Amino acid sequence: MAPPVSTFVVLGLLARRPGSGYDVAAFAEKTVRHFWPISRSQLYIELSRLEELGWATGTAVQQDRYPDKRDYETTPAGIAALREWLDESPHRQRQRTQDAVMLKTFLGSYMSPDRLADQLRDYREQAEKLRAELLAVVEHLDAKGPTGPHRFGRATARYGVLQSEATIAWTEEAQTLLDVERGHDAS
Amino acid sequence: MAPPVSTFVVLGLLARRPGSGYDVAAFAEKTVRHFWPISRSQLYIELSRLEELGWATGTAVQQDRYPDKRDYETTPAGIAALREWLDESPHRQRQRTQDAVMLKTFLGSYMSPDRLADQLRDYREQAEKLRAELLAVVEHLDAKGPTGPHRFGRATARYGVLQSEATIAWTEEAQTLLDVERGHDAS
DNA sequence: GATTTCATGTAAGACGTTACATGATTCA
């Protein structure tokens, strides 16, 4: 049975940056969060799985001032498995989106226009926040020069920027729609 | 315990268009698929749940030429529950995205540029296909005039169009990146 | 003759989230 994609998320993060579960979690937040969020608990589960599979090794590290930890790094077998998965043909690679705000918009005729407007405002603010965060990431990575592995992180951050901008543009459109519905209600 | 969002997806679809599970599935494909895909099995599970909750009623219908079926429609209690959920503050409404192609891009330094290019081409083609489908939906709904519940379906379709366009634009950017990496490899 | 449409469900099992559980150290 093939491991779930989340296993490869953690494997990939570990390949790029070895460290403790805590470290990987922080790295994930900065990098893959906007296209493959992973919960902390799931992360630790995946780390155990990677060790069982022989795709990573963990080493207990004693610390004085901080809690003891376990540092992980990928094995050659792990890197091989990663490469194999990456090269797999994309036919089964699901792209899943679940967006409750869109659902609410779709069912907007059952809502008061004001309530919908509130939710769309929040939605827009979230998108603006994400856009700002990712723009900062892009800028930071640009400072590292035009080549190397971080270029790929830049590309995925750019993806998030473009998606956010599309979302922001959409909220403008949707606002117009609400104005029409309101006008209709009032007439 | 509050039902999962998928329950409200089905409830909402049913409110907009009563019918058999088969009918709802077809409607879902045309409308919510790009922001809240639901599997056929899950759909039938949700329909049962709606009946248990008293949010919808099912009626067995005998047919001659086709298999017997069960038609569903929402109850007043169902509509009330739907409105209540829609008005809920959005603080806990997850927006989940999982995108394997982005993950592969992020880990592009472990792939051959050609393999990545293949996957990005597929990705772009999918986005173009989705965009075309949704543009057709928008056009179809525009023919129905400027007001009414279908306006909301138009809005969500427009969202998909804008997202697809952002994706397509991004693949252009990413292509440039690959060219750089290739050039770098060759140098 | 092959494919699509119509039509519904169960079973198995993986996936993944939330809450629970703990606790020293550092910084504001």
Add this chain to the structure above:
DNA sequence: TGAATCATGTAACGTCTTACATGAAATC
């Protein structure tokens, strides 16, 4: 004094997908 950082994991539970199971009628 309160919050954030560091650090890991379990338990319970619901969610959701995939595969299995069936079969007539209509269309190309």
